[in-house]
Amino acid sequence: MQLSNLVSQEKWQEFDSAWKDGMADADLKDVLAALALAASKKRIARCVPLAREHANLLEADGQAENAARIIGATLLAGGNRPELSEHLRRLVDAAFSSEDWWVACRTLTGFDGESTDLRGPWKALSRFLAFTPKSLILHPGGWGVGEILSRDDSAQEIEVRFHDGRKDDFPLRTAVEIFDPLQEGDLKARHFRDAEGLKKEVKKEPLEVLRALAEQANGSITTNNIKTAMANIGIEGSAWSAWWRKARKLAENSEWFEVSGSAQKAIIRLLTAAKDPSEALRRQLKMSANLADVHRRVRDLLATAKDGDPLRKIALDELAIAAEDETESRAERLAAWLLLRDYTGATPEALMPAIEDLVNTEPTSDPSTPHPLWALFQQLPSAKDQERATHLLQEVFGDAWMDHALENLSHAAPGMVRPLFDMLVKAGFRDDVREVYRGLLARPLRAPALLVTLAANFEKEELPDVFPTPPQRAQALLTLASQLFSTRRGNPHLTRVCTRLTDVLSKGEPSLVQRLLETSDMPSLRGATLICSRGVDPDLDRAVTAAALSHDRHFFAVQTGPFWEGKTTWTTKIGLERRSGELRELTETKIPANEVAIGKAAAYGDLSENAEWEAAMEEQRNLTQRAMDMEAELRETDLLENVVLPDGAAAPGTKVMYREAGGREREVAILGPWDGEFWDGVQVVSYRAPLAAGLLGTSAGETADLVLPSGEEQVEVLSVTPLVLE
Numbered sequence: 001m002q003l004s005n006l007v008s009q010e011k012w013q014e015f016d017s018a019w020k021d022g023m024a025d026a027d028l029k030d031v032l033a034a035l036a037l038a039a040s041k042k043r044i045a046r047c048v049p050l051a052r053e054h055a056n057l058l059e060a061d062g063q064a065e066n067a068a069r070i071i072g073a074t075l076l077a078g079g080n081r082p083e084l085s086e087h088l089r090r091l092v093d094a095a096f097s098s099e100d101w102w103v104a105c106r107t108l109t110g111f112d113g114e115s116t117d118l119r120g121p122w123k124a125l126s127r128f129l130a131f132t133p134k135s136l137i138l139h140p141g142g143w144g145v146g147e148i149l150s151r152d153d154s155a156q157e158i159e160v161r162f163h164d165g166r167k168d169d170f171p172l173r174t175a176v177e178i179f180d181p182l183q184e185g186d187l188k189a190r191h192f193r194d195a196e197g198l199k200k201e202v203k204k205e206p207l208e209v210l211r212a213l214a215e216q217a218n219g220s221i222t223t224n225n226i227k228t229a230m231a232n233i234g235i236e237g238s239a240w241s242a243w244w245r246k247a248r249k250l251a252e253n254s255e256w257f258e259v260s261g262s263a264q265k266a267i268i269r270l271l272t273a274a275k276d277p278s279e280a281l282r283r284q285l286k287m288s289a290n291l292a293d294v295h296r297r298v299r300d301l302l303a304t305a306k307d308g309d310p311l312r313k314i315a316l317d318e319l320a321i322a323a324e325d326e327t328e329s330r331a332e333r334l335a336a337w338l339l340l341r342d343y344t345g346a347t348p349e350a351l352m353p354a355i356e357d358l359v360n361t362e363p364t365s366d367p368s369t370p371h372p373l374w375a376l377f378q379q380l381p382s383a384k385d386q387e388r389a390t391h392l393l394q395e396v397f398g399d400a401w402m403d404h405a406l407e408n409l410s411h412a413a414p415g416m417v418r419p420l421f422d423m424l425v426k427a428g429f430r431d432d433v434r435e436v437y438r439g440l441l442a443r444p445l446r447a448p449a450l451l452v453t454l455a456a457n458f459e460k461e462e463l464p465d466v467f468p469t470p471p472q473r474a475q476a477l478l479t480l481a482s483q484l485f486s487t488r489r490g491n492p493h494l495t496r497v498c499t500r501l502t503d504v505l506s507k508g509e510p511s512l513v514q515r516l517l518e519t520s521d522m523p524s525l526r527g528a529t530l531i532c533s534r535g536v537d538p539d540l541d542r543a544v545t546a547a548a549l550s551h552d553r554h555f556f557a558v559q560t561g562p563f564w565e566g567k568t569t570w571t572t573k574i575g576l577e578r579r580s581g582e583l584r585e586l587t588e589t590k591i592p593a594n595e596v597a598i599g600k601a602a603a604y605g606d607l608s609e610n611a612e613w614e615a616a617m618e619e620q621r622n623l624t625q626r627a628m629d630m631e632a633e634l635r636e637t638d639l640l641e642n643v644v645l646p647d648g649a650a651a652p653g654t655k656v657m658y659r660e661a662g663g664r665e666r667e668v669a670i671l672g673p674w675d676g677e678f679w680d681g682v683q684v685v686s687y688r689a690p691l692a693a694g695l696l697g698t699s700a701g702e703t704a705d706l707v708l709p710s711g712e713e714q715v716e717v718l719s720v721t722p723l724v725l726e
Contacts, residue, residue, distance in 0.1 A: 039077035130181030370411035386415025523566030571672030
């Protein structure tokens, strides 16, 4: 067994015996690695006698240079300085005094003095000895890796060719001070010699690359050091993340590696002997940082282990034990139990009691707030965990589970959407699910994954007249596409939904968005292109452009009218929220309350002479019509925050000061119809009101003719300034 392996395992008696008995044919590289490891374990003192004995044996055999390397390494590792320095000086003289360069080198490295501490001179000499033709060096200041082409000992210079082809001469003293010698096995050196070959090895043999890095670090290396080493050969960013996931998984399942810590702060140890797979797995899982880490490791193993593999049972047993920890989040524990349920076919005993309080919780009166159980499902870590939760519903709610699922479909976690849709449609709830789609079109940002799935299915068929018109549906889906495009970065789930929505809308001939916009009028098309201007996937932008041009090949040439003209209702985010709140109050409070009143009135008997019932029914019709009107209104709404205001002209989103004929000066904020009475202390006027209508488009110094209920009036515009809306 190698000496360095015995040191790493701290088998000191075996180490002493193996070194003493194997000095005659010991591997110098292994001896030096063992000394470095012993220093890290603060056990160099026990190595000094054997190092001196080994050096004497080598010197007697005519290998003074190798003997000097052993004594030098022992000195640098912390051995007794005066004693070892004297020994080192004698060995260095014996090894190099006959060389032509030695006299100059003694002065260069500091060996010409009388110092009793030769650590510094030995470091310098070790570096000097590495500066031979064809060897590689690293310039830490930014020039990178270079190859020594020649060394002129008389002129005390070396010539170096760097990776970019540049050549330069350097004084030996400067080189010794600033350049770092590279071993041929170093990744930076291998990248210099054969970048393409190393690139292939990194991709095909990540574990061998990891082994090389661990060996260079004396058998143990951290995530940060691995990341730095890989960045030096151009593996960084997403490429690093993908490589590290694969390499770490292979190391965790290898009998020659030990992995501890989290993915971000892992420690990789290269073992000296193969570990027992079962015991290693138990130890690895017990040492995991938290339940999420145990779950991940078990999931990775189950993905590759075959049925009957004893490691599967060990992994599942350890996951069950880890899930008992009540300090872990309920979502993480539920995810673990769902995996156990999936692989064992039995529901863990702790699962049902852990969610009983959520199951028995009454739903909230606010439809926008998910039931606590569904809120927990949304917190499950992965889409697969969420998919497993759909099967749990059947066990929790029995025969009524589909009714419960339908009521809460808009709150389904992304991983639940597809399986729930398939099961509900197969069970005959297609019309009910289609109604969910109609509701989501009015609020496209509420459940993105569900809306995309429903659009992909229901837009293949003719939808009833109660649905929004095709152009209105296009605007709703484009609004979601724009929102996803701007918020997807760094969120894999939103990125997937954004990509799928783009495919749903833009693929095919004609594309779905082209079919939806086919019957659009000019304002609707302009609204669609305005949404795209805020940012959507290029494929979707091209599809909308094609729809506009197919409607009118001069479409983009004629878009010169003011943005506030047309059917679109312009408002601020605050105004939109206010109007949406009014709609929620109507649909979630007033209409349900009126339904209760209808029920009570019906209980009075004969409906033909029941005034209370007739009044309640009339109120219901009025409320329902009002809600439908508001939903239609909100579908054709856009935000003033997204508008590029005309330069210096009065428009929605500006503050205008003007002087009346009598000399009085007034200031108004022109905003949307739902933006309240005051904005930043200034009176708000809807851009659709007569006062604002007369001011729109005017600039400072111009006169405006106002047609007011009180009569016509001419005013002078004094100033126009944009409002701060964000």
